[in-house]
Amino acid sequence: MITPDIENINITSMAPMPSPQDLHNKLPLTEKAFDTVMKGRADLRNILDRKDKRIFVVVGPCSIHDPVAGLDYARRLKALQEEVRDTMLLVMRVYFEKPRTTTGWKGYINDPFMDDSFQVDAGMEKARQFLLDVCELGLPTATEALDPISPQYLGDLIAWTAIGARTTESQTHREMSSGLSTPVGFKNGTDGDIGIAINAILSSAHPHSFLGIDTNGNAAIIRTRGNAYGHVVLRGGGDRPNYDSVSIKIAELALAKQGLPPNLVVDCSHANSYKKPELQPLVMQDVIQQIKHGNRSLVGVMIESNIVGGRQEIPRDLSQLIYGCSVTDGCIGWEDTVEMLRAAHADLLHRP
Template sequence: MKYLNRLPEPNELKQRLKISHDMFHKKELRDQEIADILRGVSKKKIIIIGPCSSDNESSILDYVSRLAIIQESVKDKLLIIPRVYTAKPRTKGCGYMGMLHQPDKSSNEDVVKGIEQVRKIHIKVFNESELSTADEILYPDVYEYISDLLTYCSIGARTVESQEHRLLASGISCPVGMKNPTSGDLSVMLNAIFASQMPHRMLYMGWEVQTDGNPLSHAILRGSSLFGIEKQNCTISEFNYLRKHYKTPVFQVPSVIVDVSHSNALGNYNNQIYNCYNLIKLCNLYGWVNRMIKGLMIESYIEDGRQNVNGCCYGKSITDPCIGWKKTYDLLMKIANDWNII
């Protein structure tokens, strides 16, 4: 192992790439609205939506500016959070690993430059759209560089069993969604949520720190994959399991976000649309399901499908395939029109 470059201090980068007071105030208002939804104070639904990975600044800003227009038209029913995922977990450790590793999609990794790019893209998205963002916390130390920008965090299927990620989630100031592991074991996810709601003393970035616990940590259902077989877990069976095991006061906000992509899409990105339709029907049929499900997570971009990392199609994913803008617009309008917010 070689030591290459010393990373900047988080506060140094935050001072150099600041957010405005106006932006900070708007984020506070959105943070409160998201908390109210998860706690059941507000009946609105959360939609976390965007490309699988954020790889190109111009197309990302184009995409979120379109989301902002939709947000204004559906603001009475939906709260839209742009999915700005800047680090890409790789099952086999190869391929495009996200803006953090490859800020210019090049093969030469420059993590110091990547951290700056990560902070810049979150700031630019918020400035462009006034929609504060979501990111996956793949590397715990990176969180500190964007902690003042994120309005939602997720812990992925491959890291939800990590003690370090669970303890970090207990010190994060915004809601944290815990995904079920790729095995599909919901008890692992519930244990992660429970752990993250507790206060902890831990080692973090060269310090001994004390966390307060995160009362807004909650479940994300993303399906499972065992021996190459994809299986959904967004059915009434899984909701009944959570109804039985996911209760207050042990769990402070027994809420669920359903990731309609990944294994829930069964290998076909267009299945995201049908998953949304089916979930809305379930929520409209069963009040308790509607109260449990606080929102959806959708992989969407400007163009349908995916391309190779060096592809030149504007607004098309270079990782997992996404639904394109026309389908996205129609889907968001249908969600807003058809979901009975009770």
């Protein structure tokens, strides 16, 4: 007799999840949000294709945990976009999923109430509502694709996608990226190796077939066309930065060797700033100077920024949370963000 303990022996429960279509029906894409997403994607493609001389700046909180503070930040960023629009396309960083080396808060989708109740269904709905609110402001959004199922729920509200340093080498994420509707930035490995990012670009540019879910939440064979807009994100690694002119040239040569366009984005955080958020303005200043002096491969930067600088631990009493301060990686504050973007704008006005 076959006993029931042959599978799922470490599963404690399975809870139903609404389908992507259910959530889309509940929180439908509005005309304004549609226009924001489509224009944001088109602008990003034009920058990558050199049809638009601007750079793009993916800027915002390390992670979203408070939608009120997040929307406050979005409104400020939208106003700043109007100031710098001639030289920069601002895309708000809206990260809901946080990879963890061991344990810790996994993000707004996984645990929206920050109490280990893990109400993923509520988190997904809240995440979609937040994206809708930001897009309704006319501000395009960027996120990291970590869970391969999430894009079916949220992908219609995203203009740019990142694949993190720990997942760029993952076959699952390369296949998923081949079907995403956004340009995709692949980060170099945590050891600084850009080879895995280049391989990811090559892989994701080709068609793939893999298991996933359809819009009704049913298991499906997903067949993709391939994504022509993969590019490298340099985030440093191996305890050293890689945004200096020598590292940039090495990356350009590596891309050229594979016949890929020289599109490079510099993440001002992580190893490029030695995980010290206050150093991000110096990283950006260096990148902007390279562009000002003729570099044509640097097309964008990433900045971890929030209303209040630094970071905080998640308190047991959530009412004690500091408004607008990160609960994951440290960020620069709003005043410093404005200063660094205005300075970059002034320099880029005089680029050749």
